[in-house]
Amino acid sequence: MKIKFFGDPNMLITDFASGKPLFTFDGNGELVLSDDNPFVKRMKARFRHEVVAEQAPAPEQKPREAAPEPKHKCKKCGFGSDDWGEMVKHYRNEHPKAVK
Numbered sequence: 001m002k003i004k005f006f007g008d009p010n011m012l013i014t015d016f017a018s019g020k021p022l023f024t025f026d027g028n029g030e031l032v033l034s035d036d037n038p039f040v041k042r043m044k045a046r047f048r049h050e051v052v053a054e055q056a057p058a059p060e061q062k063p064r065e066a067a068p069e070p071k072h073k074c075k076k077c078g079f080g081s082d083d084w085g086e087m088v089k090h091y092r093n094e095h096p097k098a099v100k
């Protein structure tokens with residue numbers, strides 16, 4: 001489990017006992033520590049924190065099925081159909097001037 005702490009951006013946390021630098025909050029004032037980190041308890045007492053959801057299973061990225069390209073495509077507006085009659089109708093209705 002990971003815990004995210006909220007502090008001041010780029011704030012340095014030092015060990016109270018030794019004065020050694022321990023962690024630094026990132027530019028957003030966030031710091032993520034593993035649950036088993038010995039300092040987590042101390043950090044929890046000091047900073048607002050939340051549990052970071054354990055690597056949520058990434059939403060399955062199904063490759064978007066490309067729409068099947070229609071056999072015929074209107075050059076004017078992109079309307080497409082497999083049926084030529086449909087296309088003729090489209091031309092007549094939508095682009096009457098284009099019909100020769």
Ligand SMILES: [Zn+2]
Pocket residue numbers: 074075076077078079090091094095
């Ligand atoms: Zn069209």
